[in-house]
Amino acid sequence: MDAPSVVVPHPHLDGAADPRCSLTAVHALRTESLTKRYGRPRLGPLPPGPEVAALTDLSIHVNVGEIFGFLGPNGAGKSTMIRLLLGFLHPTAGRAEVLGLDSERASVQIRSRVGYLPGGIALYDGLTGSDLLDYLGQLYDRAPVRRAELTDRLELSERTLHRLVRDYSRGMRQKIGIVQALQHDPELAILDEPTEGLDPLMQRAFYDILDDLRAAGRTIFLSSHILSEVERVCDRVAIVRAGRLVALEDVGALLARRRRHVELRLPGRLPDLSRVPGVSGISAHDGLLTCQLEGDVGPFLGAIAGLPVADLTIEPAHLEEAFLEFYEGDDIDGNGTGHQSVVAGQRPGPP
Amino acid sequence: MSWRLFRRTWRAQRTKLLAVAVGLAIWGALMPIVYEAFREEIQFIVGSGLIPEQLTRFGGGDIFSLSGTVALGFIHPIAVALVLVFALGFAVASVAGERQRGTLEVLLARPLSRRRIYLTLLGATVLFVALAIAAQVVGTFVGSSLSGDVGELQPDRLALMWLNGVLVFAAFGSVALAASVSFDRLTPALALSLTFVLVSYFLQIIGSLWPAAGFLQPYSLFHYLDPKGALSGTMTIGDWLVPIGVFFAGLVVALVVFPRRDLAAPA
Numbered sequence: 001m002d003a004p005s006v007v008v009p010h011p012h013l014d015g016a017a018d019p020r021c022s023l024t025a026v027h028a029l030r031t032e033s034l035t036k037r038y039g040r041p042r043l044g045p046l047p048p049g050p051e052v053a054a055l056t057d058l059s060i061h062v063n064v065g066e067i068f069g070f071l072g073p074n075g076a077g078k079s080t081m082i083r084l085l086l087g088f089l090h091p092t093a094g095r096a097e098v099l100g101l102d103s104e105r106a107s108v109q110i111r112s113r114v115g116y117l118p119g120g121i122a123l124y125d126g127l128t129g130s131d132l133l134d135y136l137g138q139l140y141d142r143a144p145v146r147r148a149e150l151t152d153r154l155e156l157s158e159r160t161l162h163r164l165v166r167d168y169s170r171g172m173r174q175k176i177g178i179v180q181a182l183q184h185d186p187e188l189a190i191l192d193e194p195t196e197g198l199d200p201l202m203q204r205a206f207y208d209i210l211d212d213l214r215a216a217g218r219t220i221f222l223s224s225h226i227l228s229e230v231e232r233v234c235d236r237v238a239i240v241r242a243g244r245l246v247a248l249e250d251v252g253a254l255l256a257r258r259r260r261h262v263e264l265r266l267p268g269r270l271p272d273l274s275r276v277p278g279v280s281g282i283s284a285h286d287g288l289l290t291c292q293l294e295g296d297v298g299p300f301l302g303a304i305a306g307l308p309v310a311d312l313t314i315e316p317a318h319l320e321e322a323f324l325e326f327y328e329g330d331d332i333d334g335n336g337t338g339h340q341s342v343v344a345g346q347r348p349g350p351p
Numbered sequence: 352m353s354w355r356l357f358r359r360t361w362r363a364q365r366t367k368l369l370a371v372a373v374g375l376a377i378w379g380a381l382m383p384i385v386y387e388a389f390r391e392e393i394q395f396i397v398g399s400g401l402i403p404e405q406l407t408r409f410g411g412g413d414i415f416s417l418s419g420t421v422a423l424g425f426i427h428p429i430a431v432a433l434v435l436v437f438a439l440g441f442a443v444a445s446v447a448g449e450r451q452r453g454t455l456e457v458l459l460a461r462p463l464s465r466r467r468i469y470l471t472l473l474g475a476t477v478l479f480v481a482l483a484i485a486a487q488v489v490g491t492f493v494g495s496s497l498s499g500d501v502g503e504l505q506p507d508r509l510a511l512m513w514l515n516g517v518l519v520f521a522a523f524g525s526v527a528l529a530a531s532v533s534f535d536r537l538t539p540a541l542a543l544s545l546t547f548v549l550v551s552y553f554l555q556i557i558g559s560l561w562p563a564a565g566f567l568q569p570y571s572l573f574h575y576l577d578p579k580g581a582l583s584g585t586m587t588i589g590d591w592l593v594p595i596g597v598f599f600a601g602l603v604v605a606l607v608v609f610p611r612r613d614l615a616a617p618a
Contacts, residue, residue, distance in 0.1 A: 080615075090611070109462070111462045118457065122457070123457065136461065
């Protein structure tokens with residue numbers, strides 16, 4: 001999705017952007033060569049400790065009003081990126097701007113306008129859900145205007161909210177986490193693995209909430225390794241690998257470039273499709289022709305028009321394939337387990 | 352200071368504070384009562400030479416006067432342990448403990464600066480210590496009234512004793528909170544703070560029991576906890592300046608370290 005030409009007004013926007021930042025109004029978030037390396041610095045005569053590059057030279061921007069997916073396996077640098085945006089970490093090099101404010105110099109102002117759902121959220125077990133939401137909401141200057149709507153849509157009843165958090169299931173904790181992040185109607189929501197622990201029905205309810213937030217002009221930065229989720233809800237996606245950006249694309253464009261799997265069953269002689277644009281990997285056997293189709297389907301449909309087609313299956317491209325292509329031959333989670341950390345099997349509900 | 356964070360901290364700690372305050376009040380009341388009830392017997396035993404004289408001057412207190420007995424109550428391990436529930440336990444757990452549990456993440460996501468969070472927690476530590484020691488002082492006053500010795504205690508000097516106690520334990524709290532904001536896990540923060548307290552206590556006690564080790568006492572923060580001096584009007588300027596100095600040293604370290612630290616994702 002391209003940057004919108006008109007900025008959607010927000011009731012809380014005060015226009016008080018940091019004058020030192022060059023951020024344009026259409027960017028909710030932008031990083032320039034953002035780099036974070038961990039390691040012990042030189043301490044007196046002691047040599048410096050080994051350095052680990054968590055994020056290297058990352059430059060992205062997120063437009064106002066879009067849902068932006070930040071995709072990568074465990075250890076790719078997703079959480080580091082979020083923590084840099086919120087001022088929990090200090091960049092080694094480069095800079096980040098959030099809502100027109102420098103993440104280093106104005107992290108408190110940024111956090112007053114941002115909602116954050118940490119991955120694997122930990123909550124105060126000794127409070128009831130209701131007290132916890134009250135407490136966390138009171139630490140903002142804004143009223144929790146969306147709380148009632150969110151608790152209703154996520155099916156958090158009054159009875160549930162009056163139970164202690166320590167008695168909550170993982171899914172209920174995650175729902176509370178979502179409510180605390182969005183209850184004050186933030187201009188930008190940063191959500192780290194937001195559907196972790198939610199059942200399919202609640203996942204669907206959550207996606208509907210995201211759709212409504214986007215329609216209301218809010219921006220969502222969604223970090224995930226659930227590919228189907230990103231494919232379902234995001235407008236654009238950045239893919240990171242070992243702390244480096246390997247792709248930054250419109251989800252639709254990424255999918256359009258993916259090869260679709262085609263199965264064509266025909267009686268008699270199979271046609272020669274090798275010269276059809278976008279068709280590759282042709283294999284024919286016992287009246288079944290399989291191939292891969294990339295880009296526009298028009299030439300392919302034109303080539304088979306008039307043939308006595310008994311059956312035709314064009315399997316849609318999934319982001320999973322695009323993702324895995326970027327990681328082909330790579331040990332994704334860095335522990336020799338290949339692609340196991342990429343959750344491709346989970347499918348969200350229909351749009 | 353964030354009053355909302357402070358209020359939440361107060362609500363989370365008030366039951367524990369009540370229990371500690373009641374314990375200290377009872378302990379504070381017991382000392383004058385025990386002194387009055389057994390003073391002659393104790394003096395007889397001490398006079399008989401059965402107990403080495405040094406033991407009767409444990410930690411700078413004594414059992415020959417009301418002020419000495421009250422001082423003994425203040426430096427006694429039971430009283431010290433009760434006050435340290437907040438000066439050490441609360442202070443250490445308030446940041447490092449929350450960080451280890453992962454709940455600090457949720458708090459830091461709010462529009463609160465780390466300095467503000469730290470100052471709120473430091474304020475809470477000082478308040479809890481102040482209330483706990485106030486309970487002990489009140490207990491001492493009540494105990495003295497019950498034993499008929501209240502005439503020996505002057506209210507303004509009781510207030511000085513309270514203030515001196517607050518300063519010393521607030522200094523321990525400041526060191527513990529500085530350790531708390533410097534580590535991601537509770538164990539190293541607790542180990543560092545506890546070592547500081549135990550070494551301080553050891554230096555003070557060994558110096559009071561063994562005259563040859565008396566030179567070590569000024570290196571102990573407990574040396575500047577001087578309830579007997581407060582009650583008898585013999586406090587020194589060091590009894591005020593050293594705890595204040597340690598308090599501000601902890602504060603400066605924390606204010607420098609905490610905002611500059613990288614807070615990586617909880618393990």
